[in-house]
Amino acid sequence: MKLWTGRFHKELDKKTNDFNSSIRFDSRMAKEDIEGSIAHATMLGACGVIDQKEAERICAGLEGILADLESGALEIDPEAEDIHTFVEAELTARLGDAGKRLHTARSRNDQVALDDRLYLRKQCGMLYGQIKELIEVLCKKALDYKGAVMPGYTHLQRAQPITFGHHLMAYAEMFQRDLARLKDAAQRMNVCPLGSGALAGTTYPLDRAMSARLLGFDDYTHNSLDGVSDRDFCMETAAAVAIAMVHLSRFSEEIILWCSWEFKFIELDDAFSTGSSIMPQKKNPDIAELVRGKAGRAIGDLTTLLSMMKGLPLAYNKDMQEDKEAVFDAVDTLHMCLTAFVPMVDTMKVLPENMRKAAAKGFINATDCADYLVGKGLPFRDAYKVTGALVAYCIDHDLTLETLPLEEYQKFHALFAEDVYQAISLDTCVNGRKVPGGPAPENVEKEAQRVLALM
Ligand code: ARG
16 A cells, blocks of 8 residues: 555556665665654654654554564565555554554655664764774784885885885775764764654654654754755765775775785785686685775765765755665675675785895885985985986896995995995885884884774
Protein backbone atom coordinates (compact mmCIF):
# COMPACT_ATOMS: atom_id res chain seq x y z
CA MET A 1 0.00 0.00 0.00
CA LYS A 2 1.31 3.44 -0.93
CA LEU A 3 1.39 6.23 1.64
CA TRP A 4 -0.44 8.65 -0.61
CA THR A 5 -3.45 6.53 -1.68
CA GLY A 6 -6.10 9.14 -0.77
CA ARG A 7 -5.55 11.43 -3.73
CA PHE A 8 -4.83 8.70 -6.28
CA HIS A 9 -7.05 6.40 -8.31
CA LYS A 10 -4.34 4.04 -9.49
CA GLU A 11 -1.30 2.22 -8.20
CA LEU A 12 2.10 3.41 -9.41
CA ASP A 13 3.17 1.55 -12.54
CA LYS A 14 5.09 -1.56 -11.46
CA LYS A 15 8.37 -0.92 -13.28
CA THR A 16 8.18 2.75 -12.45
CA ASN A 17 7.81 1.78 -8.82
CA ASP A 18 11.15 -0.02 -9.02
CA PHE A 19 12.65 3.08 -10.57
CA ASN A 20 11.17 5.40 -7.98
CA SER A 21 11.92 3.34 -4.91
CA SER A 22 15.08 3.54 -2.82
CA ILE A 23 14.64 0.44 -0.69
CA ARG A 24 17.49 -1.32 -2.53
CA PHE A 25 20.00 1.04 -1.01
CA ASP A 26 18.37 2.81 1.92
CA SER A 27 17.47 -0.37 3.83
CA ARG A 28 20.99 -0.24 5.23
CA MET A 29 19.74 2.68 7.34
CA ALA A 30 17.02 0.57 8.99
CA LYS A 31 18.61 0.83 12.42
CA GLU A 32 19.05 4.58 12.19
CA ASP A 33 15.53 5.02 10.87
CA ILE A 34 14.15 3.12 13.83
CA GLU A 35 16.35 4.96 16.34
CA GLY A 36 15.17 8.25 14.85
CA SER A 37 11.55 7.17 15.12
CA ILE A 38 11.98 6.09 18.73
CA ALA A 39 13.38 9.52 19.60
CA HIS A 40 10.58 11.25 17.68
CA ALA A 41 7.86 9.18 19.37
CA THR A 42 9.43 9.70 22.79
CA MET A 43 9.48 13.45 22.21
CA LEU A 44 5.87 13.46 20.90
CA GLY A 45 4.78 11.64 24.06
CA ALA A 46 6.75 13.95 26.36
CA CYS A 47 5.24 17.03 24.70
CA GLY A 48 1.73 15.64 24.86
CA VAL A 49 1.35 15.66 21.07
CA ILE A 50 0.45 12.00 21.34
CA ASP A 51 -0.60 10.06 24.42
CA GLN A 52 2.35 9.06 26.62
CA LYS A 53 1.19 5.43 26.80
CA GLU A 54 0.80 5.28 23.04
CA ALA A 55 4.32 6.70 22.62
CA GLU A 56 5.61 3.91 24.81
CA ARG A 57 3.79 1.31 22.72
CA ILE A 58 5.25 2.82 19.57
CA CYS A 59 8.77 2.69 21.00
CA ALA A 60 8.33 -0.91 22.11
CA GLY A 61 6.92 -1.78 18.69
CA LEU A 62 9.89 -0.16 16.95
CA GLU A 63 12.33 -1.97 19.21
CA GLY A 64 10.56 -5.23 18.35
CA ILE A 65 10.95 -4.48 14.64
CA LEU A 66 14.64 -3.75 15.07
CA ALA A 67 15.17 -6.93 17.07
CA ASP A 68 13.33 -8.98 14.43
CA LEU A 69 15.33 -7.40 11.62
CA GLU A 70 18.56 -8.15 13.44
CA SER A 71 17.60 -11.74 14.23
CA GLY A 72 16.35 -12.33 10.70
CA ALA A 73 12.78 -13.00 11.86
CA LEU A 74 11.66 -10.03 9.78
CA GLU A 75 12.82 -9.35 6.24
CA ILE A 76 12.71 -6.04 4.48
CA ASP A 77 10.07 -6.00 1.75
CA PRO A 78 11.83 -5.26 -1.53
CA GLU A 79 8.58 -3.84 -2.90
CA ALA A 80 8.46 -1.09 -0.26
CA GLU A 81 9.15 2.41 -1.54
CA ASP A 82 11.84 3.15 0.99
CA ILE A 83 13.00 2.18 4.47
CA HIS A 84 10.84 4.87 6.12
CA THR A 85 7.69 3.54 4.48
CA PHE A 86 8.61 -0.03 5.30
CA VAL A 87 9.18 0.57 9.01
CA GLU A 88 6.00 2.61 9.39
CA ALA A 89 3.91 0.03 7.53
CA GLU A 90 5.34 -2.78 9.65
CA LEU A 91 4.69 -0.84 12.84
CA THR A 92 1.11 -0.17 11.80
CA ALA A 93 0.63 -3.85 10.92
CA ARG A 94 1.80 -4.71 14.42
CA LEU A 95 0.12 -1.94 16.46
CA GLY A 96 -2.80 -0.67 14.42
CA ASP A 97 -3.74 2.97 15.14
CA ALA A 98 -0.77 3.64 17.42
CA GLY A 99 1.53 2.93 14.49
CA LYS A 100 -0.34 5.46 12.40
CA ARG A 101 0.40 8.18 14.94
CA LEU A 102 4.18 7.91 14.64
CA HIS A 103 4.39 10.17 11.63
CA THR A 104 2.63 13.07 13.40
CA ALA A 105 4.64 16.30 12.95
CA ARG A 106 7.16 14.61 10.71
CA SER A 107 7.80 14.22 6.99
CA ARG A 108 9.97 11.76 5.17
CA ASN A 109 11.96 14.82 4.19
CA ASP A 110 13.21 15.54 7.69
CA GLN A 111 13.26 11.82 8.37
CA VAL A 112 15.63 11.00 5.52
CA ALA A 113 17.83 14.00 6.35
CA LEU A 114 18.02 12.59 9.86
CA ASP A 115 18.75 8.99 8.81
CA ASP A 116 21.47 10.13 6.42
CA ARG A 117 23.12 12.05 9.23
CA LEU A 118 22.84 9.28 11.80
CA TYR A 119 24.21 6.73 9.36
CA LEU A 120 27.09 8.83 8.04
CA ARG A 121 28.08 9.96 11.51
CA LYS A 122 28.65 6.31 12.36
CA GLN A 123 30.49 5.60 9.11
CA CYS A 124 32.80 8.57 9.60
CA GLY A 125 33.65 7.13 13.02
CA MET A 126 34.46 3.76 11.49
CA LEU A 127 36.70 5.27 8.80
CA TYR A 128 38.35 7.43 11.45
CA GLY A 129 39.34 4.30 13.36
CA GLN A 130 40.74 2.61 10.26
CA ILE A 131 42.82 5.61 9.23
CA LYS A 132 44.14 5.89 12.76
CA GLU A 133 45.24 2.29 12.54
CA LEU A 134 47.04 3.04 9.27
CA ILE A 135 48.86 5.98 10.85
CA GLU A 136 49.97 3.77 13.73
CA VAL A 137 51.33 1.18 11.30
CA LEU A 138 53.19 3.93 9.44
CA CYS A 139 54.72 5.37 12.60
CA LYS A 140 55.90 1.96 13.78
CA LYS A 141 57.45 1.17 10.40
CA ALA A 142 59.01 4.63 10.32
CA LEU A 143 60.67 3.91 13.67
CA ASP A 144 61.99 0.59 12.34
CA TYR A 145 63.45 2.27 9.26
CA LYS A 146 64.32 5.70 10.58
CA GLY A 147 67.95 5.18 9.49
CA ALA A 148 67.28 3.40 6.16
CA VAL A 149 68.80 5.73 3.58
CA MET A 150 66.93 5.91 0.30
CA PRO A 151 66.89 8.32 -2.60
CA GLY A 152 64.23 11.00 -2.40
CA TYR A 153 62.80 11.90 -5.79
CA THR A 154 61.51 14.87 -7.68
CA HIS A 155 60.23 14.32 -11.23
CA LEU A 156 60.82 10.64 -10.38
CA GLN A 157 64.55 11.40 -10.70
CA ARG A 158 66.84 10.67 -7.77
CA ALA A 159 67.22 14.00 -6.03
CA GLN A 160 68.52 14.01 -2.45
CA PRO A 161 69.03 11.39 0.24
CA ILE A 162 66.22 10.81 2.71
CA THR A 163 65.23 7.94 4.96
CA PHE A 164 62.50 5.42 4.37
CA GLY A 165 61.08 6.35 7.76
CA HIS A 166 60.82 9.97 6.66
CA HIS A 167 59.06 8.95 3.44
CA LEU A 168 56.49 6.92 5.39
CA MET A 169 55.92 9.78 7.79
CA ALA A 170 54.99 11.99 4.84
CA TYR A 171 51.98 9.71 4.38
CA ALA A 172 51.28 9.81 8.11
CA GLU A 173 50.95 13.58 7.71
CA MET A 174 48.45 13.22 4.87
CA PHE A 175 46.36 10.69 6.74
CA GLN A 176 46.31 12.91 9.82
CA ARG A 177 44.75 15.62 7.69
CA ASP A 178 42.23 13.05 6.45
CA LEU A 179 41.35 12.28 10.05
CA ALA A 180 40.81 15.96 10.73
CA ARG A 181 38.60 16.31 7.64
CA LEU A 182 36.45 13.33 8.63
CA LYS A 183 36.13 14.60 12.17
CA ASP A 184 35.19 18.02 10.90
CA ALA A 185 32.56 16.59 8.55
CA ALA A 186 31.11 14.43 11.32
CA GLN A 187 30.98 17.37 13.67
CA ARG A 188 29.27 19.71 11.24
CA MET A 189 26.68 17.08 10.30
CA ASN A 190 25.85 16.55 13.96
CA VAL A 191 22.68 18.64 14.02
CA CYS A 192 19.18 17.24 14.11
CA PRO A 193 16.77 18.13 11.28
CA LEU A 194 13.71 16.58 12.99
CA GLY A 195 11.02 19.22 13.31
CA SER A 196 11.74 20.71 9.88
CA GLY A 197 8.79 18.71 8.60
CA ALA A 198 8.35 18.60 4.84
CA LEU A 199 9.89 22.08 4.51
CA ALA A 200 7.97 24.50 6.69
CA GLY A 201 8.28 23.10 10.17
CA THR A 202 5.10 22.25 12.00
CA THR A 203 2.38 23.78 14.15
CA TYR A 204 2.75 21.07 16.80
CA PRO A 205 4.56 22.23 19.94
CA LEU A 206 7.63 20.02 19.49
CA ASP A 207 10.63 19.93 21.77
CA ARG A 208 13.31 19.89 19.08
CA ALA A 209 16.10 20.12 21.62
CA MET A 210 14.82 16.94 23.21
CA SER A 211 14.87 14.96 19.95
CA ALA A 212 18.34 16.28 19.25
CA ARG A 213 19.56 15.33 22.70
CA LEU A 214 18.04 11.85 22.57
CA LEU A 215 19.92 11.17 19.34
CA GLY A 216 23.25 12.54 20.53
CA PHE A 217 23.22 15.66 18.35
CA ASP A 218 24.93 18.87 19.41
CA ASP A 219 22.04 21.05 18.24
CA TYR A 220 19.00 21.09 15.95
CA THR A 221 18.99 22.71 12.51
CA HIS A 222 17.92 26.36 12.56
CA ASN A 223 16.03 26.70 9.31
CA SER A 224 13.40 24.24 8.22
CA LEU A 225 14.09 24.70 4.49
CA ASP A 226 17.80 24.15 4.96
CA GLY A 227 17.12 21.34 7.41
CA VAL A 228 15.52 19.20 4.72
CA SER A 229 17.51 20.32 1.69
CA ASP A 230 21.05 20.45 3.05
CA ARG A 231 23.29 17.67 1.80
CA ASP A 232 26.56 19.47 2.54
CA PHE A 233 27.36 16.70 4.98
CA CYS A 234 27.17 14.10 2.19
CA MET A 235 29.40 16.21 -0.04
CA GLU A 236 31.82 16.92 2.78
CA THR A 237 32.06 13.25 3.70
CA ALA A 238 32.55 12.29 0.06
CA ALA A 239 35.16 15.03 -0.33
CA ALA A 240 37.05 13.83 2.74
CA VAL A 241 36.83 10.28 1.37
CA ALA A 242 37.95 11.32 -2.12
CA ILE A 243 41.01 13.15 -0.74
CA ALA A 244 41.90 10.19 1.48
CA MET A 245 41.53 7.92 -1.56
CA VAL A 246 43.86 10.18 -3.53
CA HIS A 247 46.43 9.77 -0.75
CA LEU A 248 45.98 6.00 -0.75
CA SER A 249 46.30 6.04 -4.52
CA ARG A 250 49.58 7.97 -4.48
CA PHE A 251 50.90 5.62 -1.83
CA SER A 252 49.74 2.65 -3.92
CA GLU A 253 51.53 4.03 -6.95
CA GLU A 254 54.76 4.17 -4.96
CA ILE A 255 54.25 0.68 -3.59
CA ILE A 256 53.74 -0.57 -7.14
CA LEU A 257 56.98 1.10 -8.23
CA TRP A 258 58.86 -0.06 -5.15
CA CYS A 259 58.05 -3.72 -5.69
CA SER A 260 59.09 -3.67 -9.35
CA TRP A 261 62.48 -5.18 -10.24
CA GLU A 262 63.50 -1.69 -11.31
CA PHE A 263 63.30 -0.51 -7.68
CA LYS A 264 62.96 -3.56 -5.40
CA PHE A 265 62.73 -1.41 -2.29
CA ILE A 266 60.05 -3.60 -0.79
CA GLU A 267 58.41 -6.94 -1.22
CA LEU A 268 54.74 -7.41 -0.48
CA ASP A 269 53.67 -10.37 1.60
CA ASP A 270 52.25 -13.29 -0.40
CA ALA A 271 48.93 -12.79 1.38
CA PHE A 272 48.61 -9.39 -0.29
CA SER A 273 49.94 -10.24 -3.76
CA THR A 274 48.63 -12.15 -6.71
CA GLY A 275 50.15 -14.33 -9.39
CA SER A 276 49.72 -14.64 -13.12
CA SER A 277 47.76 -17.37 -14.87
CA ILE A 278 50.49 -17.72 -17.50
CA MET A 279 53.76 -16.23 -16.23
CA PRO A 280 55.03 -18.43 -13.40
CA GLN A 281 57.54 -15.85 -12.15
CA LYS A 282 55.02 -13.07 -11.59
CA LYS A 283 54.08 -11.57 -8.26
CA ASN A 284 51.75 -8.70 -8.83
CA PRO A 285 50.75 -5.81 -6.54
CA ASP A 286 47.07 -6.15 -7.48
CA ILE A 287 45.81 -4.79 -4.17
CA ALA A 288 47.73 -1.54 -4.53
CA GLU A 289 46.62 -1.26 -8.16
CA LEU A 290 43.00 -1.80 -7.23
CA VAL A 291 43.19 0.85 -4.52
CA ARG A 292 44.70 3.25 -7.07
CA GLY A 293 41.87 2.40 -9.45
CA LYS A 294 39.19 2.83 -6.84
CA ALA A 295 40.33 6.38 -6.15
CA GLY A 296 38.69 7.23 -9.46
CA ARG A 297 35.47 5.79 -8.17
CA ALA A 298 35.52 7.89 -5.00
CA ILE A 299 36.23 11.01 -7.05
CA GLY A 300 33.25 10.02 -9.20
CA ASP A 301 31.02 9.73 -6.13
CA LEU A 302 31.95 13.24 -5.05
CA THR A 303 31.32 14.54 -8.55
CA THR A 304 27.93 12.79 -8.58
CA LEU A 305 26.90 14.57 -5.39
CA LEU A 306 28.16 17.99 -6.39
CA SER A 307 26.49 17.90 -9.77
CA MET A 308 23.29 16.38 -8.37
CA MET A 309 22.95 19.28 -5.90
CA LYS A 310 24.11 22.22 -7.96
CA GLY A 311 20.81 23.05 -9.67
CA LEU A 312 18.27 22.18 -6.98
CA PRO A 313 15.82 24.82 -5.83
CA LEU A 314 14.83 24.73 -2.16
CA ALA A 315 13.68 22.63 -0.50
CA TYR A 316 13.51 18.81 -0.92
CA ASN A 317 13.64 17.44 -4.45
CA LYS A 318 13.59 13.79 -5.36
CA ASP A 319 16.98 14.18 -7.02
CA MET A 320 18.33 14.07 -3.49
CA GLN A 321 17.45 10.41 -3.18
CA GLU A 322 20.61 9.98 -5.27
CA ASP A 323 22.72 11.20 -2.33
CA LYS A 324 22.74 7.78 -0.75
CA GLU A 325 24.18 5.53 -3.43
CA ALA A 326 26.98 8.01 -4.08
CA VAL A 327 28.00 8.71 -0.51
CA PHE A 328 27.53 5.08 0.58
CA ASP A 329 29.72 3.96 -2.29
CA ALA A 330 32.38 6.49 -1.32
CA VAL A 331 32.37 5.33 2.29
CA ASP A 332 32.28 1.62 1.33
CA THR A 333 35.14 2.12 -1.11
CA LEU A 334 37.43 3.74 1.43
CA HIS A 335 36.43 1.17 4.03
CA MET A 336 37.24 -1.77 1.74
CA CYS A 337 40.46 -0.22 0.53
CA LEU A 338 41.70 0.39 4.07
CA THR A 339 40.70 -3.12 5.13
CA ALA A 340 43.19 -4.55 2.61
CA PHE A 341 45.71 -1.71 2.56
CA VAL A 342 46.54 -1.45 6.26
CA PRO A 343 47.67 -5.09 6.70
CA MET A 344 49.38 -4.96 3.29
CA VAL A 345 51.58 -2.10 4.50
CA ASP A 346 52.00 -3.67 7.91
CA THR A 347 53.34 -6.93 6.46
CA MET A 348 55.44 -5.61 3.58
CA LYS A 349 59.11 -6.53 3.69
CA VAL A 350 61.41 -3.53 3.44
CA LEU A 351 64.73 -3.99 1.60
CA PRO A 352 66.98 -1.22 2.95
CA GLU A 353 70.11 -2.58 1.19
CA ASN A 354 68.45 -1.96 -2.17
CA MET A 355 67.37 1.50 -1.13
CA ARG A 356 70.92 2.30 -0.14
CA LYS A 357 72.28 0.91 -3.42
CA ALA A 358 69.88 3.14 -5.32
CA ALA A 359 70.88 6.07 -3.15
CA ALA A 360 74.55 5.47 -4.02
CA LYS A 361 73.84 6.07 -7.70
CA GLY A 362 72.44 9.19 -9.25
CA PHE A 363 74.57 11.83 -7.51
CA ILE A 364 71.97 12.53 -4.85
CA ASN A 365 74.75 13.94 -2.67
CA ALA A 366 75.60 16.64 -5.24
CA THR A 367 73.79 19.32 -3.21
CA ASP A 368 75.81 18.25 -0.17
CA CYS A 369 79.00 18.49 -2.22
CA ALA A 370 78.08 22.07 -3.16
CA ASP A 371 77.22 22.77 0.48
CA TYR A 372 80.69 21.46 1.41
CA LEU A 373 82.26 24.19 -0.74
CA VAL A 374 79.86 26.74 0.75
CA GLY A 375 81.14 25.65 4.14
CA LYS A 376 84.66 26.46 2.94
CA GLY A 377 83.59 29.97 2.00
CA LEU A 378 82.48 29.71 -1.64
CA PRO A 379 79.17 31.45 -2.55
CA PHE A 380 76.44 28.85 -3.20
CA ARG A 381 75.97 29.75 -6.89
CA ASP A 382 79.69 29.19 -7.58
CA ALA A 383 79.69 25.98 -5.56
CA TYR A 384 76.68 24.80 -7.57
CA LYS A 385 78.55 25.38 -10.85
CA VAL A 386 81.71 23.61 -9.70
CA THR A 387 79.70 20.63 -8.52
CA GLY A 388 77.72 20.51 -11.76
CA ALA A 389 80.97 20.28 -13.69
CA LEU A 390 82.19 17.56 -11.30
CA VAL A 391 79.03 15.53 -11.87
CA ALA A 392 79.36 15.86 -15.65
CA TYR A 393 82.97 14.72 -15.39
CA CYS A 394 82.01 11.72 -13.23
CA ILE A 395 79.27 10.70 -15.67
CA ASP A 396 81.73 10.86 -18.60
CA HIS A 397 84.30 8.78 -16.72
CA ASP A 398 81.89 6.34 -15.11
CA LEU A 399 82.77 7.56 -11.62
CA THR A 400 80.75 8.69 -8.61
CA LEU A 401 81.48 11.55 -6.23
CA GLU A 402 82.58 8.90 -3.74
CA THR A 403 85.08 7.26 -6.12
CA LEU A 404 86.52 10.40 -7.71
CA PRO A 405 90.17 10.78 -6.52
CA LEU A 406 91.04 13.91 -4.52
CA GLU A 407 93.55 15.15 -7.16
CA GLU A 408 90.68 15.19 -9.66
CA TYR A 409 88.49 17.08 -7.21
CA GLN A 410 91.19 19.65 -6.75
CA LYS A 411 91.37 20.26 -10.49
CA PHE A 412 87.82 21.61 -10.18
CA HIS A 413 88.47 23.68 -7.06
CA ALA A 414 91.40 24.14 -4.72
CA LEU A 415 89.09 24.19 -1.69
CA PHE A 416 88.47 20.44 -1.94
CA ALA A 417 90.33 18.48 0.74
CA GLU A 418 90.29 14.95 2.16
CA ASP A 419 87.23 15.73 4.33
CA VAL A 420 85.04 15.97 1.21
CA TYR A 421 84.47 12.20 1.31
CA GLN A 422 83.10 12.41 4.81
CA ALA A 423 80.92 15.39 3.82
CA ILE A 424 79.31 13.57 0.90
CA SER A 425 78.81 10.21 2.56
CA LEU A 426 75.14 9.31 2.48
CA ASP A 427 74.96 8.96 6.23
CA THR A 428 76.46 12.41 6.74
CA CYS A 429 74.02 13.84 4.22
CA VAL A 430 71.00 12.29 5.90
CA ASN A 431 72.12 12.75 9.51
CA GLY A 432 72.82 16.40 8.84
CA ARG A 433 69.33 17.14 7.63
CA LYS A 434 68.18 17.88 11.15
CA VAL A 435 66.14 20.94 10.33
CA PRO A 436 62.67 20.49 11.90
CA GLY A 437 60.64 18.45 9.44
CA GLY A 438 63.79 17.05 7.83
CA PRO A 439 64.68 13.38 7.21
CA ALA A 440 67.44 12.88 9.83
CA PRO A 441 66.83 9.67 11.80
CA GLU A 442 66.58 11.60 15.07
CA ASN A 443 63.80 13.72 13.55
CA VAL A 444 61.94 10.69 12.24
CA GLU A 445 62.12 9.16 15.71
CA LYS A 446 60.76 12.32 17.30
CA GLU A 447 57.99 12.79 14.75
CA ALA A 448 56.87 9.16 14.80
CA GLN A 449 56.71 9.22 18.61
CA ARG A 450 54.84 12.53 18.55
CA VAL A 451 52.25 11.26 16.08
CA LEU A 452 51.85 7.92 17.89
CA ALA A 453 51.11 9.83 21.08
CA LEU A 454 48.31 11.68 19.25
CA MET A 455 46.62 8.45 18.12
N1 ARG B 1 13.40 7.86 -0.43
C1 ARG B 1 13.44 9.29 -0.29
C2 ARG B 1 14.89 9.78 -0.34
O1 ARG B 1 15.73 8.97 -0.20
C3 ARG B 1 12.82 9.69 1.01
C4 ARG B 1 12.24 11.03 1.01
C5 ARG B 1 11.02 11.02 0.19
N2 ARG B 1 10.34 12.28 0.23
C6 ARG B 1 9.52 12.65 -0.73
N3 ARG B 1 8.96 13.79 -0.60
N4 ARG B 1 9.31 11.90 -1.78
O2 ARG B 1 15.17 10.92 -0.51
